[in-house]
Amino acid sequence: MVRYFIAALVACSAAASLTACTSGSQTDTQPSAKFVPLSIQTAAGEHKFTVEVARTPEEQERGLMFRTSLAGDRGMIFPYDPPRPASFWMKNTLIPLDMIFIRKDGTIARIADNTTPESLEPVQSGEPVAAVLELAGGRAAELGIAEGDTVSWTG
Template sequence: MAATALVLILLGCRGEPPSAAEIAAAKQERPALDQIELQIQTDAATHPFTVEVARTPDEQARGLMFRESLAPNVGMLFPFPEPRPASFWMKNTLIPLDMIFVRPDGTIARIAVNTTPLSLAPVGVGEPVAAVLEIAGGRSVELGIDEGDRVSWPGGPSF
Protein backbone atom coordinates (compact mmCIF):
# COMPACT_ATOMS: atom_id res chain seq x y z
CA MET A 1 0.00 0.00 0.00
CA ALA A 2 2.86 2.41 0.78
CA ALA A 3 4.35 1.75 -2.66
CA THR A 4 1.02 2.59 -4.30
CA ALA A 5 0.79 5.84 -2.35
CA LEU A 6 4.33 6.77 -3.37
CA VAL A 7 3.61 6.07 -7.05
CA LEU A 8 0.47 8.23 -6.90
CA ILE A 9 2.29 11.08 -5.17
CA LEU A 10 5.17 11.03 -7.64
CA LEU A 11 2.86 10.87 -10.66
CA GLY A 12 0.75 13.71 -9.28
CA CYS A 13 3.74 16.02 -8.87
CA ARG A 14 4.93 15.88 -12.47
CA GLY A 15 2.12 17.81 -14.12
CA GLU A 16 2.12 15.60 -17.24
CA PRO A 17 0.20 12.48 -18.24
CA PRO A 18 1.57 9.18 -16.92
CA SER A 19 3.60 7.00 -19.27
CA ALA A 20 2.49 3.53 -20.41
CA ALA A 21 4.99 1.95 -17.99
CA GLU A 22 3.64 4.02 -15.09
CA ILE A 23 0.08 3.03 -15.96
CA ALA A 24 1.06 -0.64 -16.07
CA ALA A 25 2.79 -0.40 -12.68
CA ALA A 26 -0.20 1.37 -11.13
CA LYS A 27 -2.58 -1.29 -12.49
CA GLN A 28 -0.52 -4.11 -10.97
CA GLU A 29 -0.80 -2.52 -7.53
CA ARG A 30 -4.58 -1.94 -7.71
CA PRO A 31 -6.30 -3.99 -4.99
CA ALA A 32 -9.65 -5.56 -5.83
CA LEU A 33 -12.64 -3.64 -4.46
CA ASP A 34 -16.01 -5.04 -3.44
CA GLN A 35 -18.58 -5.01 -6.23
CA ILE A 36 -22.31 -4.44 -5.83
CA GLU A 37 -25.35 -4.10 -8.04
CA LEU A 38 -26.80 -0.60 -8.27
CA GLN A 39 -29.88 0.75 -10.07
CA ILE A 40 -30.75 4.14 -11.50
CA GLN A 41 -34.49 4.70 -11.86
CA THR A 42 -35.57 7.20 -14.54
CA ASP A 43 -39.11 8.02 -15.65
CA ALA A 44 -38.68 5.58 -18.53
CA ALA A 45 -36.64 2.65 -17.16
CA THR A 46 -34.48 1.09 -14.47
CA HIS A 47 -30.81 0.93 -15.47
CA PRO A 48 -28.66 -1.67 -13.66
CA PHE A 49 -24.94 -1.17 -13.07
CA THR A 50 -22.23 -3.30 -11.47
CA VAL A 51 -20.01 -0.97 -9.48
CA GLU A 52 -16.87 -1.19 -7.43
CA VAL A 53 -17.22 0.43 -4.02
CA ALA A 54 -14.44 2.78 -2.91
CA ARG A 55 -15.02 2.93 0.85
CA THR A 56 -11.70 3.91 2.41
CA PRO A 57 -9.92 7.25 1.95
CA ASP A 58 -7.13 5.49 0.00
CA GLU A 59 -9.63 3.73 -2.29
CA GLN A 60 -11.50 6.99 -2.83
CA ALA A 61 -8.30 8.93 -3.57
CA ARG A 62 -7.32 6.39 -6.22
CA GLY A 63 -10.79 6.01 -7.74
CA LEU A 64 -10.68 5.19 -11.45
CA MET A 65 -7.18 6.59 -11.99
CA PHE A 66 -5.12 4.88 -14.69
CA ARG A 67 -8.07 2.94 -16.14
CA GLU A 68 -7.89 2.85 -19.92
CA SER A 69 -11.53 1.85 -20.47
CA LEU A 70 -14.80 1.37 -18.64
CA ALA A 71 -17.59 -0.92 -19.82
CA PRO A 72 -21.01 0.65 -20.42
CA ASN A 73 -22.80 -0.71 -17.33
CA VAL A 74 -20.03 -0.62 -14.76
CA GLY A 75 -18.66 2.13 -12.58
CA MET A 76 -17.39 3.11 -9.17
CA LEU A 77 -19.37 4.26 -6.15
CA PHE A 78 -17.90 6.59 -3.53
CA PRO A 79 -20.23 6.41 -0.49
CA PHE A 80 -19.65 8.82 2.39
CA PRO A 81 -20.19 7.98 6.09
CA GLU A 82 -22.13 11.25 6.47
CA PRO A 83 -23.58 13.51 3.74
CA ARG A 84 -21.15 16.24 2.69
CA PRO A 85 -20.42 18.57 -0.21
CA ALA A 86 -18.18 16.67 -2.63
CA SER A 87 -15.59 17.76 -5.16
CA PHE A 88 -13.57 15.47 -7.43
CA TRP A 89 -10.91 15.98 -10.07
CA MET A 90 -9.67 13.92 -13.01
CA LYS A 91 -5.95 13.90 -12.22
CA ASN A 92 -4.40 10.69 -13.62
CA THR A 93 -7.83 9.62 -14.89
CA LEU A 94 -7.35 8.67 -18.52
CA ILE A 95 -10.97 8.37 -19.70
CA PRO A 96 -13.93 10.75 -19.59
CA LEU A 97 -16.44 10.00 -16.85
CA ASP A 98 -19.93 11.04 -15.88
CA MET A 99 -19.96 12.00 -12.19
CA ILE A 100 -23.36 11.54 -10.58
CA PHE A 101 -23.80 13.25 -7.21
CA VAL A 102 -26.40 11.43 -5.08
CA ARG A 103 -28.32 13.15 -2.27
CA PRO A 104 -29.04 11.42 1.06
CA ASP A 105 -32.58 10.59 -0.19
CA GLY A 106 -31.17 8.81 -3.28
CA THR A 107 -32.07 11.49 -5.81
CA ILE A 108 -29.48 12.83 -8.23
CA ALA A 109 -28.36 16.35 -7.33
CA ARG A 110 -26.04 16.90 -10.30
CA ILE A 111 -24.52 15.06 -13.24
CA ALA A 112 -21.17 16.25 -14.59
CA VAL A 113 -21.17 14.73 -18.08
CA ASN A 114 -17.98 13.76 -19.93
CA THR A 115 -15.53 15.20 -17.44
CA THR A 116 -12.15 16.03 -18.96
CA PRO A 117 -9.44 13.36 -18.55
CA LEU A 118 -6.30 14.43 -16.64
CA SER A 119 -7.90 17.75 -15.58
CA LEU A 120 -7.11 19.34 -12.23
CA ALA A 121 -10.31 21.43 -12.33
CA PRO A 122 -12.61 20.54 -9.43
CA VAL A 123 -15.98 19.00 -10.29
CA GLY A 124 -18.40 19.33 -7.44
CA VAL A 125 -21.83 20.02 -6.13
CA GLY A 126 -22.87 22.78 -3.74
CA GLU A 127 -24.97 20.65 -1.41
CA PRO A 128 -24.37 17.66 0.85
CA VAL A 129 -24.44 14.30 -0.94
CA ALA A 130 -24.39 10.73 0.33
CA ALA A 131 -22.32 9.38 -2.56
CA VAL A 132 -20.80 9.99 -5.96
CA LEU A 133 -21.19 7.48 -8.78
CA GLU A 134 -18.75 7.49 -11.70
CA ILE A 135 -19.76 5.82 -14.96
CA ALA A 136 -18.43 5.91 -18.52
CA GLY A 137 -18.44 9.39 -20.03
CA GLY A 138 -21.66 10.19 -21.89
CA ARG A 139 -23.49 7.13 -20.57
CA SER A 140 -25.98 9.18 -18.53
CA VAL A 141 -27.04 11.04 -21.69
CA GLU A 142 -27.33 7.76 -23.64
CA LEU A 143 -29.64 6.32 -20.98
CA GLY A 144 -31.65 9.50 -20.35
CA ILE A 145 -30.50 9.82 -16.73
CA ASP A 146 -31.31 13.27 -15.31
CA GLU A 147 -31.07 15.24 -12.11
CA GLY A 148 -33.89 14.16 -9.80
CA ASP A 149 -33.76 10.50 -10.92
CA ARG A 150 -33.12 7.95 -8.17
CA VAL A 151 -30.07 5.81 -7.42
CA SER A 152 -30.31 2.81 -5.11
CA TRP A 153 -27.96 0.10 -3.87
CA PRO A 154 -27.85 -2.34 -0.95
CA GLY A 155 -27.15 -0.35 2.21
CA GLY A 156 -27.52 2.93 0.32
CA PRO A 157 -29.91 5.82 0.87
CA SER A 158 -33.47 4.81 1.59
CA PHE A 159 -36.43 6.66 0.19
Protein backbone atom coordinates in the same frame (compact mmCIF):
# COMPACT_ATOMS: atom_id res chain seq x y z
CA MET B 1 -8.70 7.69 -11.84
CA VAL B 2 -10.27 10.56 -10.17
CA ARG B 3 -8.42 12.32 -7.41
CA TYR B 4 -10.27 14.38 -4.91
CA PHE B 5 -9.68 18.10 -4.96
CA ILE B 6 -9.33 19.81 -1.59
CA ALA B 7 -10.88 23.22 -1.21
CA ALA B 8 -8.08 23.97 1.23
CA LEU B 9 -5.01 21.91 2.00
CA VAL B 10 -6.07 21.78 5.64
CA ALA B 11 -9.09 19.74 4.50
CA CYS B 12 -6.77 16.73 4.12
CA SER B 13 -7.10 16.07 7.85
CA ALA B 14 -9.43 13.38 9.19
CA ALA B 15 -11.86 16.05 10.35
CA ALA B 16 -12.12 17.57 6.87
CA SER B 17 -15.41 17.94 5.07
CA LEU B 18 -13.88 16.89 1.75
CA THR B 19 -11.86 13.80 0.99
CA ALA B 20 -8.46 14.39 -0.60
CA CYS B 21 -6.13 13.56 -3.45
CA THR B 22 -3.42 11.05 -4.61
CA SER B 23 -1.93 7.78 -5.88
CA GLY B 24 -3.05 5.22 -8.37
CA SER B 25 -2.70 1.79 -9.89
CA GLN B 26 -2.47 0.71 -13.48
CA THR B 27 -4.83 -2.25 -13.15
CA ASP B 28 -8.40 -2.15 -14.44
CA THR B 29 -9.72 -3.16 -11.01
CA GLN B 30 -8.20 -3.33 -7.58
CA PRO B 31 -7.42 -6.83 -6.20
CA SER B 32 -9.51 -6.31 -3.07
CA ALA B 33 -12.31 -4.49 -4.87
CA LYS B 34 -15.86 -4.98 -3.65
CA PHE B 35 -18.57 -4.93 -6.33
CA VAL B 36 -22.27 -4.33 -5.69
CA PRO B 37 -25.38 -4.06 -7.85
CA LEU B 38 -26.69 -0.53 -8.43
CA SER B 39 -29.78 0.68 -10.24
CA ILE B 40 -30.97 4.06 -11.46
CA GLN B 41 -34.69 4.64 -11.90
CA THR B 42 -35.34 7.11 -14.71
CA ALA B 43 -38.44 8.30 -16.57
CA ALA B 44 -37.56 5.73 -19.25
CA GLY B 45 -37.14 2.83 -16.81
CA GLU B 46 -34.54 1.15 -14.66
CA HIS B 47 -30.86 0.91 -15.61
CA LYS B 48 -28.67 -1.65 -13.82
CA PHE B 49 -24.94 -1.52 -13.17
CA THR B 50 -22.29 -3.40 -11.25
CA VAL B 51 -20.14 -0.89 -9.40
CA GLU B 52 -16.92 -1.02 -7.46
CA VAL B 53 -17.21 0.48 -3.98
CA ALA B 54 -14.47 2.91 -2.96
CA ARG B 55 -14.69 2.09 0.77
CA THR B 56 -11.46 3.28 2.32
CA PRO B 57 -9.77 6.69 2.08
CA GLU B 58 -7.05 5.06 -0.05
CA GLU B 59 -9.61 3.55 -2.46
CA GLN B 60 -11.41 6.89 -2.65
CA GLU B 61 -8.15 8.71 -3.34
CA ARG B 62 -7.23 6.27 -6.13
CA GLY B 63 -10.71 5.93 -7.61
CA LEU B 64 -10.57 5.18 -11.34
CA MET B 65 -7.15 6.74 -11.89
CA PHE B 66 -4.94 5.18 -14.59
CA ARG B 67 -7.74 2.99 -15.97
CA THR B 68 -7.89 2.89 -19.74
CA SER B 69 -11.51 1.80 -20.11
CA LEU B 70 -14.79 1.40 -18.25
CA ALA B 71 -17.57 -0.85 -19.53
CA GLY B 72 -21.00 0.70 -20.03
CA ASP B 73 -22.56 -1.41 -17.27
CA ARG B 74 -19.77 -0.72 -14.74
CA GLY B 75 -18.84 2.16 -12.48
CA MET B 76 -17.52 3.18 -9.09
CA ILE B 77 -19.44 4.52 -6.09
CA PHE B 78 -17.94 6.74 -3.41
CA PRO B 79 -20.21 6.60 -0.33
CA TYR B 80 -20.05 9.31 2.37
CA ASP B 81 -21.41 8.99 5.88
CA PRO B 82 -22.34 11.58 6.90
CA PRO B 83 -23.16 13.39 3.64
CA ARG B 84 -20.72 16.17 2.70
CA PRO B 85 -19.86 18.52 -0.13
CA ALA B 86 -17.78 16.61 -2.68
CA SER B 87 -15.20 17.89 -5.13
CA PHE B 88 -13.25 15.78 -7.63
CA TRP B 89 -10.57 16.41 -10.20
CA MET B 90 -9.46 14.25 -13.10
CA LYS B 91 -5.69 14.23 -12.57
CA ASN B 92 -4.31 10.86 -13.69
CA THR B 93 -7.75 9.85 -14.97
CA LEU B 94 -7.29 8.73 -18.54
CA ILE B 95 -10.92 8.37 -19.63
CA PRO B 96 -13.87 10.78 -19.56
CA LEU B 97 -16.36 10.08 -16.78
CA ASP B 98 -19.88 11.08 -15.85
CA MET B 99 -19.98 12.06 -12.16
CA ILE B 100 -23.38 11.63 -10.58
CA PHE B 101 -23.79 13.35 -7.21
CA ILE B 102 -26.38 11.57 -5.03
CA ARG B 103 -28.30 12.97 -2.07
CA LYS B 104 -28.98 11.00 1.11
CA ASP B 105 -32.51 10.16 -0.13
CA GLY B 106 -31.03 8.59 -3.29
CA THR B 107 -32.04 11.33 -5.69
CA ILE B 108 -29.53 12.74 -8.14
CA ALA B 109 -28.50 16.27 -7.18
CA ARG B 110 -26.20 16.96 -10.12
CA ILE B 111 -24.56 15.29 -13.10
CA ALA B 112 -21.17 16.40 -14.41
CA ASP B 113 -21.06 14.73 -17.80
CA ASN B 114 -18.03 13.81 -19.87
CA THR B 115 -15.47 15.26 -17.48
CA THR B 116 -12.16 16.07 -19.14
CA PRO B 117 -9.42 13.46 -18.60
CA GLU B 118 -6.38 14.68 -16.63
CA SER B 119 -8.00 18.05 -15.83
CA LEU B 120 -7.16 19.77 -12.55
CA GLU B 121 -10.39 21.79 -12.69
CA PRO B 122 -12.58 20.88 -9.68
CA VAL B 123 -15.92 19.18 -10.31
CA GLN B 124 -18.15 19.98 -7.36
CA SER B 125 -21.37 18.54 -5.99
CA GLY B 126 -22.92 21.93 -5.22
CA GLU B 127 -24.48 20.56 -2.02
CA PRO B 128 -23.81 17.87 0.59
CA VAL B 129 -24.12 14.39 -0.95
CA ALA B 130 -24.22 10.85 0.39
CA ALA B 131 -22.40 9.37 -2.61
CA VAL B 132 -20.80 10.05 -5.96
CA LEU B 133 -21.23 7.57 -8.81
CA GLU B 134 -18.79 7.50 -11.70
CA LEU B 135 -19.85 6.00 -15.02
CA ALA B 136 -18.23 5.94 -18.45
CA GLY B 137 -18.35 9.40 -20.01
CA GLY B 138 -21.58 10.05 -21.92
CA ARG B 139 -23.42 7.11 -20.39
CA ALA B 140 -25.85 9.26 -18.33
CA ALA B 141 -27.05 11.16 -21.41
CA GLU B 142 -27.19 7.98 -23.47
CA LEU B 143 -29.52 6.36 -20.91
CA GLY B 144 -31.53 9.50 -20.17
CA ILE B 145 -30.30 9.73 -16.57
CA ALA B 146 -31.26 13.12 -15.14
CA GLU B 147 -31.23 15.17 -11.96
CA GLY B 148 -34.01 13.98 -9.67
CA ASP B 149 -33.76 10.33 -10.81
CA THR B 150 -33.27 7.79 -8.03
CA VAL B 151 -30.16 5.70 -7.40
CA SER B 152 -30.13 2.63 -5.15
CA TRP B 153 -27.42 0.11 -4.27
CA THR B 154 -26.57 -2.43 -1.61
CA GLY B 155 -23.42 -2.60 0.41
